[in-house]
Amino acid sequence: GGDASVPPSAPDSGNGRSYDCTDGQPNAFSDVPDSDSRCKDIYFIWSKNIVDGFGNGTYGPSGIVVRSQMAKFLVNANKLTISGP
Numbered sequence: 001g002g003d004a005s006v007p008p009s010a011p012d013s014g015n016g017r018s019y020d021c022t023d024g025q026p027n028a029f030s031d032v033p034d035s036d037s038r039c040k041d042i043y044f045i046w047s048k049n050i051v052d053g054f055g056n057g058t059y060g061p062s063g064i065v066v067r068s069q070m071a072k073f074l075v076n077a078n079k080l081t082i083s084g085p
């Protein structure tokens with residue numbers, strides 16, 4: 001599933017966030033196994049520091065995203081910075 005250009009695995013890019021959705025081994029979130037059709041998409045944006053999971057080791061792939069969370073995702077995705085006073 002997802003965008004064909006999203007890799008099914010990626011090495012650690014220096015932030016401690018590598019993943020592999022092809023090896024049958026657990027990744028960062030207990031509720032996003034390799035068999036999940038969204039595995040590579042979820043872990044790709046996680047590996048880029050766009051999203052985080054919950055402190056209990058889950059991602060909550062079926063959870064509702066509220067506007068404040070979406071704002072953070074967009075800032076992280078676009079690497080926006082605030083400048084000025």
